[in-house]
Amino acid sequence: MRLSILFSLPLLNVASAEDGSQGWLRYAPIANANDYITVPSRVVALNVTRGSPVYTAQQELERGIKGIFGKQLETNSSVTSNSSAIIVGTLDAYRAAYGDLEDVGDLLDDGFFLSTEGLSVIIVGNNERGVLYGAFEYLSRLAQGRFLPISTMYNPQAPIRWTNEWNNLDGSIERGYAGPSIFFRDGFVVDNVTRVSGYARLLASIRVNGIVINNVNANATLLNDRNLQGLGRLADAMRPYGIQLGISLNFASPQDFGGLPSFDPLDPKVDAWWANITDEVYKRVPDMAGYLVKANSEGQPGPLTYNRTLADGANMFARAVKPHGGLVMFRAFVYDNHISPANWTADRANAAVDFFQHLDGKFDENVVVQIKYGAIDFQVREPANPLFSTLRNTSTSIELQITPEYFGQNDHLVYLGPLWKEILETDMRADSRPSKIKDIVSGIRFKRPLGGYAGVSGVGTNATWLGSHLAMSNLYAYGRLAWDASQDAEDVLQDWIRLTFGFDEQVMEIITDMSMKSWPAYENYSGNLGIQTLTDILYTHFGPNPASQDNNGWGQWTRADKVSIGMDRTVKNGTGNAGQYSPELASMYENIETTPDNLLLWFHHVPYTQRLKSNKTVIQHFYDAHYEGAATAQKFVEQWESLKGKVDEERYENVLFEQKFQAGHALVWRDSINQFYYNLSEIPDVAKRVGNHPYRIEAEKMSLSGYQFCAVNPFHTASGAMAIVTTSNTTTGTATANITFASGRYDIAVNYFDLIGGRAKYQLDVGNQTVGRWIGDNEDKLGHAPSIYLDGHSATRITFKGVDVRQGDVVRITGQANGNEPAPLDYISFLPPGIVD
Numbered sequence: 155m156r157l158s159i160l161f162s163l164p165l166l167n168v169a170s171a172e173d174g175s176q177g178w179l180r181y182a183p184i185a186n187a188n189d190y191i192t193v194p195s196r197v198v199a200l201n202v203t204r205g206s207p208v209y210t211a212q213q214e215l216e217r218g219i220k221g222i223f224g225k226q227l228e229t230n231s232s233v234t235s236n237s238s239a240i241i242v243g244t245l246d247a248y249r250a251a252y253g254d255l256e257d258v259g260d261l262l263d264d265g266f267f268l269s270t271e272g273l274s275v276i277i278v279g280n281n282e283r284g285v286l287y288g289a290f291e292y293l294s295r296l297a298q299g300r301f302l303p304i305s306t307m308y309n310p311q312a313p314i315r316w317t318n319e320w321n322n323l324d325g326s327i328e329r330g331y332a333g334p335s336i337f338f339r340d341g342f343v344v345d346n347v348t349r350v351s352g353y354a355r356l357l358a359s360i361r362v363n364g365i366v367i368n369n370v371n372a373n374a375t376l377l378n379d380r381n382l383q384g385l386g387r388l389a390d391a392m393r394p395y396g397i398q399l400g401i402s403l404n405f406a407s408p409q410d411f412g413g414l415p416s417f418d419p420l421d422p423k424v425d426a427w428w429a430n431i432t433d434e435v436y437k438r439v440p441d442m443a444g445y446l447v448k449a450n451s452e453g454q455p456g457p458l459t460y461n462r463t464l465a466d467g468a469n470m471f472a473r474a475v476k477p478h479g480g481l482v483m484f485r486a487f488v489y490d491n492h493i494s495p496a497n498w499t500a501d502r503a504n505a506a507v508d509f510f511q512h513l514d515g516k517f518d519e520n521v522v523v524q525i526k527y528g529a530i531d532f533q534v535r536e537p538a539n540p541l542f543s544t545l546r547n548t549s550t551s552i553e554l555q556i557t558p559e560y561f562g563q564n565d566h567l568v569y570l571g572p573l574w575k576e577i578l579e580t581d582m583r584a585d586s587r588p589s590k591i592k593d594i595v596s597g598i599r600f601k602r603p604l605g606g607y608a609g610v611s612g613v614g615t616n617a618t619w620l621g622s623h624l625a626m627s628n629l630y631a632y633g634r635l636a637w638d639a640s641q642d643a644e645d646v647l648q649d650w651i652r653l654t655f656g657f658d659e660q661v662m663e664i665i666t667d668m669s670m671k672s673w674p675a676y677e678n679y680s681g682n683l684g685i686q687t688l689t690d691i692l693y694t695h696f697g698p699n700p701a702s703q704d705n706n707g708w709g710q711w712t713r714a715d716k717v718s719i720g721m722d723r724t725v726k727n728g729t730g731n732a733g734q735y736s737p738e739l740a741s742m743y744e745n746i747e748t749t750p751d752n753l754l755l756w757f758h759h760v761p762y763t764q765r766l767k768s769n770k771t772v773i774q775h776f777y778d779a780h781y782e783g784a785a786t787a788q789k790f791v792e793q794w795e796s797l798k799g800k801v802d803e804e805r806y807e808n809v810l811f812e813q814k815f816q817a818g819h820a821l822v823w824r825d826s827i828n829q830f831y832y833n834l835s836e837i838p839d840v841a842k843r844v845g846n847h848p849y850r851i852e853a854e855k856m857s858l859s860g861y862q863f864c865a866v867n868p869f870h871t872a873s874g875a876m877a878i879v880t881t882s883n884t885t886t887g888t889a890t891a892n893i894t895f896a897s898g899r900y901d902i903a904v905n906y907f908d909l910i911g912g913r914a915k916y917q918l919d920v921g922n923q924t925v926g927r928w929i930g931d932n933e934d935k936l937g938h939a940p941s942i943y944l945d946g947h948s949a950t951r952i953t954f955k956g957v958d959v960r961q962g963d964v965v966r967i968t969g970q971a972n973g974n975e976p977a978p979l980d981y982i983s984f985l986p987p988g989i990v991d
């Protein structure tokens with residue numbers, strides 16, 4: 155439900171620097187808001203005990219009202235009949251104090267009722283957690299200037315709304331781009347839980363109710379005594395926010411950690427071992443949410459080791475947590491990573507259905523099978539995983555990835571709300587009936603008691619939580635959609651913008667536009683037509699490397715050859731994957747004519763000259779889309795620059811740096827992918843852009859002193875396949891060239907490689923003028939997985955705008971090596987106004 159803002163709110167002066175640590179819970183002051191709305195002066199919390207979510211609700215209301223209105227709430231414990239107050243409590247507590255409450259409706263667990271229509275504001279929850287959600291909802295409305303009186307009931311669509319934190323005990327985070335863990339350090343749970351409370355607060359405000367704190371590639375030493383005590387400490391920090399702690403388990407723990415000879419799930423001694431350790435965990439964390447298990451996947455141990463079924467494995471944990479009311483989230487991400495690319499009908503995308511369909515109905519009632527949204531792995535575009543409509547007698551949840559492993563790792567802006575929406579609204583047509591994914595995972599469609607959402611988050615110690623201010627829209631949208639997937643992704647985004655950046659209309663317009671264009675742009679310059687994110691799947695998952703997808707056992711194949719590309723997933727001649735969907739979807743995907751263009755290469759192997767519905771060829775679409783997507787990323791910089799003075803300096807500069815990086819890296823993607831497929835297919839770009847860069851001076855063509863040639867691998871990640879590096883790691887080199895371009899004003903771009911492990915220094919001179927100096931220190935400024943090589947991950951562009959250049963002047967770059975970074979250079983571009991290349 156959405157209400158428009160009642161008043162056009164006067165603007166405050168731009169706030170002082172903000173480090174992002176408050177996320178969307180800033181409670182920024184609204185000027186003159188008291189002229190428009192009367193907020194009660196008191197808060198009354200019913201049946202409150204210190205440390206409970208109702209107590210937190212009261213505190214949060216005090217904090218929020220103080221921030222927004224500059225008004226200190228009184229916290230009297232009693233209320234007289236005709237004075238106004240904000241009354242917070244469970245429905246039971248409300249009834250005990252005041253008698254019945256009309257219009258509440260049927261509240262589910264975690265649901266709440268918020269009424270601002272009467273003299274008092276009433277916030278009641280079905281449980282204490284619901285009370286806190288109600289307080290956050292009220293504050294969110296106030297902070298957004300939504301003062302229209304309401305009386306509304308809010309219920310969750312699904313009971314499970316968790317994040318998964320892939321944190322390792324040593325403090326590192328798998329696929330995390332925001333510094334080390336807030337949960338672990340040096341093998342143990344941290345002592346200082348301040349950031350954990352802060353995170354729980356953010357998550358509670360978007361109605362997330364569980365956090366699984368450690369990596370699914372789990373380490374059994376989590377179960378040692380010191381860590382079990384630590385788990386108790388973490389759970390204590392989360393409990394006031396209504397958030398339950400969960401943990402990931404290593405299947406082989408009975409053997410690796412417990413010293414048993416086996417971890418066979420049907421061995422009674424193994425069962426007893428799990429029962430005992432589970433009792434120990436619950437002694438420290440009496441309300442633990444449950445276990446998350448990755449088994450028999452990517453080298454992890456599991457029941458298949460003993461020729462037991464995955465259900466046997468899941469049920470072993472289910473028995474252990476059942477007496478404590480716990481759940482088992484069992485991942486469906488099970489596949490063989492040694493399949494043969496020579497086998498035309500082998501297909502990793504078939505694995506989930508192949509492994510799980512015969513187990514439907516064999517899982518205990520407290521097991522939920524957790525399914526990634528697509529059948530491969532969080533790619534830029536995938537059809538919904540066919541397992542969702544295959545399991546009818548098993549509770550399921552959807553696994554989404556907030557941390558953008560395959561989406562630019564928070565150094566490219568990619569708002570994922572629209573992608574998640576598209577998946578959640580996909581109608582799987584099970585039994586030819588409406589079967590949207592959102593209704594399957596909520597439990598409604600197949601009448602399951604459990605179900606919900608797991609969001610892989612990647613939050614770290616960075617002040618911004620995710621390593622980037624704008625990336626927080628993804629965390630926010632995750633919680634909002636997990637509560638109610640029918641919400642519009644743009645509406646949710648705009649709530650976040652208002653809460654994060656305030657009310658300026660231009661700020662709203664620009665951030666909305668950038669965010670809504672960001673996924674299509676990223677898809678355009680990374681991987682099109684369902685071919686997947688064409689990143690380096692064998693290394694960092696960040697920059698381009700399409701060849702890495704093929705000819706290995708990982709099964710993320712593109713099957714690109716000289717004349718054709720795409721996975722043949724048809725039943726008639728391919729892997730049969732299309733046939734894993736319900737008949738209506740299967741026949742759509744089986745035929746090229748009815749397969750949507752954006753999934754063409756996911757389901758079909760076609761010549762590069764295959765015509766799309768647009769009548770463009772596949773290869774020309776690749777070229778055009780890469781130019782289009784990269785052009786959009788350039789505009790993000792100008793768009794953001796238009797907000798100077800409207801966003802505080804700290805966030806403005808931080809985002810500007812990232813947008814500039816993205817603009818440069820989008821060009822790396824564009825040129826790299828286009829060059830790769832041009833090289834392979836030898837089909838030229840009809841617009842003659844690919845391989846034709848008239849504004850560039852290649853570093854290897856300059857006259858060099860103290861620099862030498864270096865062939866770059868993969869070749870297409872360097873312009874002209876070559877770069878230059880200093881002749882030793884400790885020396886300085888220069889590269890010079892005569893400028894043959896006409897005299898005039900240019901933007902000068904320099905493409906170089908920024909490796910981890912060194913901070914090389916560069917200087918650019920044109921004629922007698924020093925245009926700029928910079929350092930190859932992205933590792934200090936950007937969170938993405940770094941590279942130690944000259945490649946698509948380290949390729950970086952810096953641009954100097956509006957430089958006066960005279961024909962015949964000399965351009966000189968001086969590079970000083972540092973550490974293992976030999977000041978690598980790719981090319982210099984002299985860009986006339988309006989041109990980006």
Ligand SMILES: *[C@@H]1O[C@H](CO)[C@@H](O)[C@H](O)[C@H]1NC(C)=O
Binds near residue numbers: 203244246247250
């Ligand atoms: C008050 O809270 C206690 C637990 O703190 C609970 O057992 C009791 O039922 C509550 N009373 C009402 C009226 O809600």
Ligand SMILES: *[C@@H]1O[C@H](CO)[C@@H](O)[C@H](O)[C@H]1NC(C)=O
Binds near residue numbers: 341342374
């Ligand atoms: C598990 O964690 C311990 C303690 O941090 C560490 O020594 C060990 O190497 C880890 N094991 C694995 C397989 O990562």
Ligand SMILES: *[C@@H]1O[C@H](CO)[C@@H](O)[C@H](O)[C@H]1NC(C)=O
Binds near residue numbers: 346347348349
């Ligand atoms: C705990 O961590 C918080 C947040 O990082 C920090 O401000 C505080 O100083 C730390 N407390 C102690 C005792 O180290």
Ligand SMILES: *[C@@H]1O[C@H](CO)[C@@H](O)[C@H](O)[C@H]1NC(C)=O
Binds near residue numbers: 430
């Ligand atoms: C139960 O687990 C605890 C903690 O690991 C251990 O100390 C104890 O020996 C175990 N008891 C049994 C009967 O295995």
Ligand SMILES: *[C@@H]1O[C@H](CO)[C@@H](O)[C@H](O)[C@H]1NC(C)=O
Binds near residue numbers: 461
């Ligand atoms: C594994 O189990 C299956 C079915 O129960 C049985 O047919 C097969 O022989 C077993 N294999 C081994 C190696 O035990």
Ligand SMILES: *[C@@H]1O[C@H](CO)[C@@H](O)[C@H](O)[C@H]1NC(C)=O
Binds near residue numbers: 497498499500501
């Ligand atoms: C090819 O893969 C299919 C599907 O996994 C499998 O059934 C078949 O046995 C494989 N063929 C060969 C020759 O390995």
Ligand SMILES: *[C@@H]1O[C@H](CO)[C@@H](O)[C@H](O)[C@H]1NC(C)=O
Binds near residue numbers: 728
């Ligand atoms: C059918 O599959 C074979 C590989 O088994 C492939 O070479 C051929 O191109 C496919 N035919 C069509 C019409 O897609």
Ligand SMILES: *[C@@H]1O[C@H](CO)[C@@H](O)[C@H](O)[C@H]1NC(C)=O
Binds near residue numbers: 769
């Ligand atoms: C598609 O493009 C081709 C090549 O330009 C052209 O010959 C053909 O007429 C076009 N088809 C349609 C339906 O526009």
Ligand SMILES: *[C@@H]1O[C@H](CO)[C@@H](O)[C@H](O)[C@H]1NC(C)=O
Binds near residue numbers: 856857890891892
């Ligand atoms: C620049 O031009 C001058 C004279 O035309 C020539 O001597 C010099 O070698 C050129 N320098 C470079 C770097 O090409």
Ligand SMILES: *[C@@H]1O[C@H](CO)[C@@H](O)[C@H](O)[C@H]1NC(C)=O
Binds near residue numbers: 921922923
């Ligand atoms: C730099 O070059 C320009 C153009 O040739 C000239 O006008 C200017 O005096 C020079 N400046 C210095 C400091 O040499």
Ligand SMILES: *[C@@H]1O[C@H](CO)[C@@H](O)[C@H](O)[C@H]1NC(C)=O
Binds near residue numbers: 333618938
């Ligand atoms: C947070 O991450 C950003 C991006 O990686 C980085 O620029 C910044 O220095 C980090 N700040 C802190 C306090 O870790």
Ligand SMILES: *[C@@H]1O[C@H](CO)[C@@H](O)[C@H](O)[C@H]1NC(C)=O
Binds near residue numbers: 973975
């Ligand atoms: C010099 O750089 C190379 C390549 O980057 C690296 O392998 C080597 O370890 C570096 N040497 C030192 C002393 O950093």
